[in-house]
Amino acid sequence: xxxxxxxxxxxxxxxxxxxxxxxxxxxxxxxxxxxxxxxxxxxxxxxxxxxxxxxxxxxxxxxxxxxxxxxxxxxxxxxxxxxxxxxxxxxxxxxxxxxxxxxxxxxxxxxxxxxxxxxxxxxxxxxxxxxxxxxxxxxxxxxxxxxxxxxxxxxxxxxxxxxxxxxxxxxxxxxxxxxxxxxxxxxxxxxxxxxxxxxxxxxxxxxxxxxxxxxxxxxxxxxxxxxxxxxxxxxxxxxxxxxxxxxxxxxxxxxxxxxxxxxxxxxxxxxxxxxxxxxxxxxxxxxxxxxxxxxxxxxxxxxxxxxxxxxxxxxxxxxx
Amino acid sequence: xxxxxxxxxxxxxxxxxxxxxxxxxxxxxxxxxxxxxxxxxxxxxxxxxxxxxxxxxxxxxxxxxxxxxxxxxxxxxxxxxxxxxxxxxxxxxxxxxxxxxxxxxxxxxxxxxxxxxxxxxxxxxxxxxxxxxxxxxxxxxxxxxxxxxxxxxxxxxxxxxxxxxxxxxxxxxxxxxxxxxxxxxxxxxxxxxxxxxxxxxxxxxxxxxxxxxxxxxxxxxxxxxxxxxxxxxxxxxxxxxxxxxxxxxxxxxxxxxxxxxxxxxxxxxxxxxxxxxxxxxxxxxxxxxxxxxxxxxxxxxxxxxxxxxxxxxxxxxxxxxxxxxxxxxxxxxxxxxxxxxxxxxxxxxxxxxxxxxxxxxxxxxxxxxxxxxxxxxxxxxxxxxxxxxxxxxxxxxxxxxxxxxxxxxxxxxxxxxxxxxxxxxxxxxxxxxxxxxxxxxxxxxxxxxxxxxxxxxxxxxxxxxxxxxxxxxxxxxxxxxxxxxxxx
Numbered sequence: 001x002x003x004x005x006x007x008x009x010x011x012x013x014x015x016x017x018x019x020x021x022x023x024x025x026x027x028x029x030x031x032x033x034x035x036x037x038x039x040x041x042x043x044x045x046x047x048x049x050x051x052x053x054x055x056x057x058x059x060x061x062x063x064x065x066x067x068x069x070x071x072x073x074x075x076x077x078x079x080x081x082x083x084x085x086x087x088x089x090x091x092x093x094x095x096x097x098x099x100x101x102x103x104x105x106x107x108x109x110x111x112x113x114x115x116x117x118x119x120x121x122x123x124x125x126x127x128x129x130x131x132x133x134x135x136x137x138x139x140x141x142x143x144x145x146x147x148x149x150x151x152x153x154x155x156x157x158x159x160x161x162x163x164x165x166x167x168x169x170x171x172x173x174x175x176x177x178x179x180x181x182x183x184x185x186x187x188x189x190x191x192x193x194x195x196x197x198x199x200x201x202x203x204x205x206x207x208x209x210x211x212x213x214x215x216x217x218x219x220x221x222x223x224x225x226x227x228x229x230x231x232x233x234x235x236x237x238x239x240x241x242x243x244x245x246x247x248x249x250x251x252x253x254x255x256x257x258x259x260x261x262x263x264x265x266x267x268x269x270x271x272x273x274x275x276x277x278x279x280x281x282x283x284x285x286x287x288x289x290x291x292x293x294x295x296x297x298x299x300x301x302x303x304x305x306x307x308x309x310x311x312x313x314x315x316x317x318x319x320x
Numbered sequence: 321x322x323x324x325x326x327x328x329x330x331x332x333x334x335x336x337x338x339x340x341x342x343x344x345x346x347x348x349x350x351x352x353x354x355x356x357x358x359x360x361x362x363x364x365x366x367x368x369x370x371x372x373x374x375x376x377x378x379x380x381x382x383x384x385x386x387x388x389x390x391x392x393x394x395x396x397x398x399x400x401x402x403x404x405x406x407x408x409x410x411x412x413x414x415x416x417x418x419x420x421x422x423x424x425x426x427x428x429x430x431x432x433x434x435x436x437x438x439x440x441x442x443x444x445x446x447x448x449x450x451x452x453x454x455x456x457x458x459x460x461x462x463x464x465x466x467x468x469x470x471x472x473x474x475x476x477x478x479x480x481x482x483x484x485x486x487x488x489x490x491x492x493x494x495x496x497x498x499x500x501x502x503x504x505x506x507x508x509x510x511x512x513x514x515x516x517x518x519x520x521x522x523x524x525x526x527x528x529x530x531x532x533x534x535x536x537x538x539x540x541x542x543x544x545x546x547x548x549x550x551x552x553x554x555x556x557x558x559x560x561x562x563x564x565x566x567x568x569x570x571x572x573x574x575x576x577x578x579x580x581x582x583x584x585x586x587x588x589x590x591x592x593x594x595x596x597x598x599x600x601x602x603x604x605x606x607x608x609x610x611x612x613x614x615x616x617x618x619x620x621x622x623x624x625x626x627x628x629x630x631x632x633x634x635x636x637x638x639x640x641x642x643x644x645x646x647x648x649x650x651x652x653x654x655x656x657x658x659x660x661x662x663x664x665x666x667x668x669x670x671x672x673x674x675x676x677x678x679x680x681x682x683x684x685x686x687x688x689x690x691x692x693x694x695x696x697x698x699x700x701x702x703x704x705x706x707x708x709x710x711x712x713x714x715x716x717x718x719x720x721x722x723x724x725x726x727x728x729x730x731x732x733x734x735x736x737x738x739x740x741x742x743x744x745x746x747x748x749x750x751x752x753x754x755x756x757x758x759x760x761x762x763x764x765x766x767x768x769x770x771x772x773x774x775x776x777x778x779x780x781x782x783x784x785x786x787x788x789x790x791x792x793x794x795x796x797x798x799x800x801x802x803x804x805x806x807x808x
Contacts, residue, residue, distance in 0.1 A: 196656070196658075
């Protein structure tokens with residue numbers, strides 16, 4: 001680098017930095033014009049409720065991606081934790097709702113910890129380790145339920161996904177709560193700084209006295225824990241434990257993270273980008289449903305958005 | 321090249337540059353980092369486009385817009401930062417993009433044979449089949465040089481070609497350069513090392529802050545005038561070594577051994593002392609320091625710090641014992657490039673700067689501000705990404721991050737590699753200040769004048785073994801060189 005280049009805020013850098021927000025606004029304007037019912041409080045709350053599960057997964061994924069890793073197992077962990085929570089939450093078992101919630105969280109945390117240990121201490125690449133977990137966790141879910149639905153969940157448990165506090169659906173409140181905690185963790189604590197450093201340059205981080213293995217392990221635990229939470233909410237919303245639930249959710253979670261501008265090679269990313277990322281995914285799902293676009297087309301459009309967002313990002317990178 | 325001008329984002333970085341390279345000569349291009357040398361060369365190599373000016377090769381105007389055009393015009397460039405493909409072999413790297421073969425199929429036999437001949441003719445002892453990743457930096461650099469020569473270029477640009485190679489390899493390189501000269505090639509040589517310049521260059525052109533200063537015949541100018549014209553002020557001394565009291569033992573290493581890297585190393589460092597470690601690249605100097613800092617596991621070895629034995633199993637332990645390590649490669653090991661200047665500075669001090677889990681941002685900012693001022697780190701703000709700084713300023717960031725830990729022992733591994741004269745002098749001054757407070761420095765350097773200029777004693781390693789220790793009055797280049805090859 002010849003000269004210390006000043007970082008100027010020009011139109012280009014603005015688009016590079018905040019382009020995703022512009023994208024979200026454009027999409028929302030589009031749907032508002034097409035469908036009058038789109039931009040109503042009721043529909044927005046509904047959209048957010050639908051999005052809350054992907055939102056939680058995407059937040060966990062952001063931690064993982066920041067360290068340069070990836071977690072393909074989130075969908076299966078959603079399934080497993082949701083199933084175990086359902087088994088405890090059945091009315092015939094007679095356990096309070098919070099114990100079922102706790103079981104779901106613990107299953108998620110445990111599976112995430114297994115991922116973390118295998119990746120950081122046993123040095124299996126994250127892609128492989130979590131791909132294995134994707135299969136293992138799904139298998140466990142089928143075994144635990146005998147591949148049958150688990151209905152008859154207690155009222156208390158059902159209100160986790162279906163209930164509201166005043167105006168706000170509980171899943172949205174949970175999502176906002178998690179977002180605040182994670183924002184503070186990433187930007188206000190030592191731990192957050194270590195996550196960025198580990199992803200940006202693990203060697204420098206190690207030389208600086210950071211326990212890189214522990215940090216790496218921990219992000220998979222965070223991802224697992226949030227997947228567990230998402231699993232509980234999902235099971236509660238669909239009112240029964242289903243062995244195939246959460247199948248394929250990793251795609252939307254990774255998509256939200258990368259649309260938000262988090263680099264898959266680690267070290268470069270932002271939590272607010274992830275928020276915009278999962279909002280774009282949510283708005284697309286909701287809006288296209290309202291417009292009665294076939295779900296096959298929805299898949300194609302989703303794919304185009306993912307590739308397009310990252311393409312814009314890397315085009316900007318080259319210009320830098 | 322005449323009247324070359326170039327701006328980035330309306331900041332003019334080159335202004336009215338003239339540069340004339342004669343056939344069969346070596347033309348040194350000098351100037352501090354940021355003077356515009358690399359930019360000028362990148363214009364020649366087709367990486368950047370010039371805004372104004374003309375480029376003539378052999379009397380005819382040429383237009384260079386892409387690296388490919390530049391190559392076709394016979395320009396080859398050896399970059400400051402090497403760009404080999406680590407998983408490929410030496411031969412594959414040398415012939416990358418112009419592999420011999422028939423149709424779609426590669427002719428590996430031909431490729432390896434040609435490479436072998438090429439390396440042999442250049443006296444480079446590297447196997448064509450060796451995988452690039454497994455080579456030392458020095459060897460990688462030599463391979464890059466071989467590659468440029470194999471392109472049969474008329475004009476060869478060498479940007480800091482000796483930053484990672486040893487004196488022996490340097491003299492080998494100079495022989496190669498002499499040979500190229502005889503064949504009528506023109507060589508543009510960029511380096512910060514004065515003695516090299518005077519040894520090899522025929523002409524010297526100096527740039528300062530993007531402006532052409534002057535061109536001299538090398539024999540018509542002396543070192544002081546040259547430095548003065550580069551920095552625009554006279555540097556009284558290149559190595560401002562201050563005499564500070566050297567007192568009791570600070571650190572002792574006993575029987576440090578790691579199989580295949582080094583064995584049976586013992587030495588003591590005193591308070592107030594700068595302890596130099598010299599030796600060829602690959603002698604085990606960096607590995608030894610990795611062992612001391614807890615980055616690599618030792619087979620045997622005891623560390624005695626101020627009379628007490630301490631156990632160092634990880635960098636964390638080393639830091640807790642107030643040892644700091646400025647690593648050899650600031651980009652690979654010293655900095656997190658995607659983080660800001662400020663965040664890099666405070667990274668090892670997060671614990672001290674947080675209450676419970678939370679970072680105390682106010683305190684953090686104060687400390688960063690202090691360090692920026694104390695070390696005169698040039699950046700637009702503490703939030704600027706560290707990757708956007710120049711080499712000298714990046715190195716200062718690495719130093720700052722350790723100095724706030726108030727270490728007692730500072731390990732400096734090639735502390736001034738690839739940084740300009742001005743920043744070098746500032747770093748030397750900081751070193752003197754640091755030991756003046758009763759601390760110790762262990763300094764590894766491949767630049768012999770630097771070790772000799774700054775160290776109080778020098779330990780010479782050769783092939784993983786200690787060849788002996790020299791005190792200041794015993795320092796001579798010949799002495800150190802002889803000891804460096806003792807166990808090879």
